[in-house]
Amino acid sequence: MKNVSLGHRTIADIDGxxxxxLRGLGNPEPPIDLRVVRDLLKLDRGYYSTTDDSLLRETFSRMKVAGLQVLLRPTLLRDAVQNLSLKALYxxxxxxxxxxQDLPLLKHRWNEAHEIxxxxIPWHTGMMLGDTEQTLTPACHQIMEAEANxxxxxxxFLAGRFVSEAISSxxxxxxVKSLSKGFGNTMTSTLWRFVEQGHGGRPIVALVTGHPHPARRKTDFDPANPCRYCVxxxxxxxxxxxxxxxxxxxxxxxYCGAQRGGSLGRSEVLLADLNGDRHVFDFETFFNRHEALTLGYWLRSHSSPVPVQ
Incomplete structure (x- = not known):
């Protein structure tokens, strides 16, 4: 699944x-504490469990997912949460x-920030509680999720603070791993952010996949949809x-090996642009034992001379 491209006006509005x-928090140093963000915005945080029906019923008296009322009968909420693979709700x-609460703690930070x-985003509240026909369209829901992301x-990543650090090397x-530690976020979310915001004008792509080596692939691997994310x-x-x-x-x-974890390999590869011209990219892949993270960035046109070492 490729990342959604947002319009310039939308980006400017969200940036504002x-x-x-951030100004209300006094432009804090990384990593940002989401507890103080919730206090500033007067938000409450709670938990639910996809494995506990009683907790689900106790947690929600009424809820809408993309405009759809889901508590039409007692069992519908759990079905909706599981079928939609919901990780958090606002x-x-x-x-x-x-x-x-059944998700690993490491994932809570991003999921909470997504709901914040x-x-x-001013226009989300009305859409989440409003017109069912509009909010149930997959395209609309995808855009709203991309905007929240x-x-x-x-x-x-503290807006421009991350960008200035990302383009410094x-x-x-x-x-990317060092930036992940500095800003207190997962490697995957940092890689995503690095590609979208820290590219410095350079063509960069990132893939989040299962283990790419045929001997390490899971039984549910789909060759037609091999990537969880393509950024x-x-x-x-x-x-x-x-x-x-x-x-x-x-x-x-x-170029990837069958290692159980760590670096799976690195290589210069050729990719063709929209005109059919070939370009040299540097690709490297790391497996954290759950998912493979790949970063590829432009080096030079294929016709460019290779510098003598």
Missing amino acids: QVDKV LPDQKRILLD GHDI YAAGQML SPSLAF ESPPFRQRFGSLRETDLFATIVG
Whole structure:
């Protein structure tokens, strides 16, 4: 699944809302504490469990998911939560964020920031509680999720603070890891943010997949949809947007080993742009024993001479 590209006006509006929050907190140093964000916004946080029917019923008296009333019968809420793979919820009329307590704690931070994103984007409240026909369309829901993700990223990575640090060094997974520790966020969310905001005008792409080596793939591996996420920087999308996720996955399969964890390999690969011209990219892949993280960035046109070492 490729990342959604938001419009310039939407980005500017969300940036303005995030800036208000950060200024209200006195422009804090990383990592940002979401507890003080909730206090500033007067948000409450609770938990639910997808494995406990009684807790679900106790937690919610009424709830809407993308405009759909889900408590039409006692069993419908659990079905909705599981079928929609919900990781967290935001109840705008209650100013309350609810996190799935069954998920690893490491994932709570991003999920909570995502729901805070829904809260600070003015037009989301009306859409989440309003017109069912509009909010139930998949395209509308996808855009709302992308907007909340963008707001979460701006907040967790302190907007321009991350950008200035991200463009201060050459791209690498080791550098992304250091940024992850400094801002207190997961490697996956930092990699995503790095590609979208720290590209410095360079075509960069990131893939989040299962283990790419055939011997390590899970039984439910789908060769037609091998990537959990495919994140493209704006320059990459403009010049290499015709490349399919299956093509990019095949590229990393070509150099990745079967290691159980750690670095799976690194290689210079050739990718064709929209005009058919070939370019050299540096690709590297790391497996954290749960998912494989790949970073690929533009080095030079294929016709460019290789510098003598």
